Amino acid sequence: MAETTNGGAAPLLPTDRRTTLPLTAMMAVMCYLAALTLALSIMLSETAADWSRGLSGTATVQLMPAESKVIDEHIQKTLEILRATPGIASARLVSEAETRSLLEPWLGTLSGVDDLPMPRLIAIAFDPGTVVDTNALGERVSAAVPGAMLDTHQAWRETLSGFAGALAWFAYGVLALIAAAAAGAVIFATRAGLLTHQEIVEVLHFVGARDSFIASEFQRRFLILGLEAGVLGAVFAAITLFVGEIATGAMATNTGANYLPALSPGLGGYLSLVLVPAMAALIAMLTARVTVLAALGRMP
Amino acid sequence: MIRFENVGMRYGSGPEILRDVTFMINPGSFHFVTGASGAGKSTLLKLMFLAERPSRGLISLFGEDIATTPYENLPQVRRRIGVVYQDFRLLDHLSVYENVALPLRIAGRKPNDYRDDVEELLIWVGLGDRLKAKPPTLSGGEKQRVAIARAVVAKPDLLLADEPTGNVDPEMGLRLMRLFSQLNHFGTSVVIATHDRALVDRFEATELRLDQGQLRVIAGKGEAGGTKIKPRKEHKA
Numbered sequence: 234m235a236e237t238t239n240g241g242a243a244p245l246l247p248t249d250r251r252t253t254l255p256l257t258a259m260m261a262v263m264c265y266l267a268a269l270t271l272a273l274s275i276m277l278s279e280t281a282a283d284w285s286r287g288l289s290g291t292a293t294v295q296l297m298p299a300e301s302k303v304i305d306e307h308i309q310k311t312l313e314i315l316r317a318t319p320g321i322a323s324a325r326l327v328s329e330a331e332t333r334s335l336l337e338p339w340l341g342t343l344s345g346v347d348d349l350p351m352p353r354l355i356a357i358a359f360d361p362g363t364v365v366d367t368n369a370l371g372e373r374v375s376a377a378v379p380g381a382m383l384d385t386h387q388a389w390r391e392t393l394s395g396f397a398g399a400l401a402w403f404a405y406g407v408l409a410l411i412a413a414a415a416a417g418a419v420i421f422a423t424r425a426g427l428l429t430h431q432e433i434v435e436v437l438h439f440v441g442a443r444d445s446f447i448a449s450e451f452q453r454r455f456l457i458l459g460l461e462a463g464v465l466g467a468v469f470a471a472i473t474l475f476v477g478e479i480a481t482g483a484m485a486t487n488t489g490a491n492y493l494p495a496l497s498p499g500l501g502g503y504l505s506l507v508l509v510p511a512m513a514a515l516i517a518m519l520t521a522r523v524t525v526l527a528a529l530g531r532m533p
Numbered sequence: 534m535i536r537f538e539n540v541g542m543r544y545g546s547g548p549e550i551l552r553d554v555t556f557m558i559n560p561g562s563f564h565f566v567t568g569a570s571g572a573g574k575s576t577l578l579k580l581m582f583l584a585e586r587p588s589r590g591l592i593s594l595f596g597e598d599i600a601t602t603p604y605e606n607l608p609q610v611r612r613r614i615g616v617v618y619q620d621f622r623l624l625d626h627l628s629v630y631e632n633v634a635l636p637l638r639i640a641g642r643k644p645n646d647y648r649d650d651v652e653e654l655l656i657w658v659g660l661g662d663r664l665k666a667k668p669p670t671l672s673g674g675e676k677q678r679v680a681i682a683r684a685v686v687a688k689p690d691l692l693l694a695d696e697p698t699g700n701v702d703p704e705m706g707l708r709l710m711r712l713f714s715q716l717n718h719f720g721t722s723v724v725i726a727t728h729d730r731a732l733v734d735r736f737e738a739t740e741l742r743l744d745q746g747q748l749r750v751i752a753g754k755g756e757a758g759g760t761k762i763k764p765r766k767e768h769k770a
Contacts, residue, residue: 242638243627245635433624436622439582440635441611
């Protein structure tokens with residue numbers, strides 16, 4: 234009696250997990266590193282942007298230490314100039330205690346610190362949306378009060394912006410290297426697969442299969458492999474980031490180093506990890522396709 | 534249908550395996566390619582199913598000069614040719630059914646459209662009870678029949694078979710020849726490469742005899758350039 238078939242289309246290339254497992258594991262490690270790089274770069278860029286935003290609407294006038302009577306005069310004169318300047322929302326004298334607390338992380342709580350001559354600071358907040366000619370303001374303050382300096386935090390902002398930009402380029406470089414390494418691994422694996430399945434490929438070719446049909450068999454396999462590796466890498470990276478977030482938060486609380494930013498990738502950072510499996514699958518699939526098409530192009 | 538003109542073939546910088554080969558195969562004809570081992574029979578077949586390109590000369594398949602046929606059109610040409618390889622070349626991880634259905638699947642037909650045809654063909658070649666079997670579990674004769682079924686399932690215009698009776702006993706060889714004969718009567722041109730002199734003598738068909746790379750066409754008893762195969766009277770099949 235004749236057997237019956239269900240007619241389901243079996244994969245034309247044999248599937249053997251044992252042969253693809255090492256590559257999946259290697260790709261997963263690459264995806265893990267890529268995911269961490271991506272999340273860390275986003276995290277540091279956002280932190281730098283936060284700092285820059287915090288500094289952009291403010292400025293500080295620094296008054297050199299002097300005798301008590303003189304310094305009071307300098308403070309009064311400077312505050313008058315500032316409050317008379319359009320575009321300045323507030324000008325506030327920073328207390329000596331506040332100034333000391335700002336230096337505390339660097340100088341500690343030594344007893345002799347109180348005896349050191351401290352500059353006096355006046356914190357300025359600009360009206361949002363208005364433009365103040367800070368160069369002219371700085372000149373006016375310096376002319377009226379000897380030794381007074383207006384600090385718009387421009388140098389800090391430029392440093393932070395440069396730092397963030399350099400980090401971003403560094404991250405792009407690392408990601409490009411990881412992508413290139415992954416593509417290289419897929420090329421070798423695809424070539425090995427072509428050699429292993431050479432007879433199958435030849436049969437398909439001579440039965441009249443188009444190159445794109447044969448390539449689709451390989452690219453489907455590598456798409457799944459890339460997706461699996463990407464998901465594994467992204468999940469482990471998310472776990473690492475989460476543990477890191479909790480650990481650095483606890484460390485900051487225990488050591489009292491609250492001036493350090495929290496190492497949290499935030500929702501955006503965690504969401505960006507979704508890109509990793511998608512990119513891994515795309516890179517693996519396209520690399521396999523191009524490799525197979527190039528090899529088939531050399532067949533008669 | 535197939536035309537070879539002054540075809541020469543050498544591998545790399547080695548000596549010419551085929552020299553000035555000229556012949557023609559008409560639609561619905563039956564040919565044997567004969568010659569001693571190493572005479573170039575397999576090479577000639579490879580040229581016919583586009584597994585090799587000639588070093589020189591002209592090969593025309595179905596009216597198209599293969600030297601000028603665009604690469605993207607070659608799969609369409611190959612689909613008109615069924616090949617039975619000497620070593621079968623079955624895909625071991627696929628079932629008998631899936632192996633035979635392969636050309637139809639590649640041609641883009643839906644499984645529901647071809648299931649009956651494939652099952653019917655496998656019953657016809659006596660493998661109706663081995664549809665789900667994998668090739669490694671089949672005997673030589675069964676593999677041979679699967680390979681033949683795969684070669685003919687898409688009703689090719691040309692069937693090429695390389696030593697199709699080489700791996701089977703004489704009785705199975707005759708049964709397979711009967712199969713080729715039936716296909717030929719349905720209109721498929723058949724070309725069989727063999728070094729089995731007795732097999733050739735048993736049938737009236739044009740012989741393409743290769744000797745030291747040169748080919749001689751020995752017409753059968755029918756029309757020149759190929760005949761419908763007909764067993765001789767003393768060997769009724």
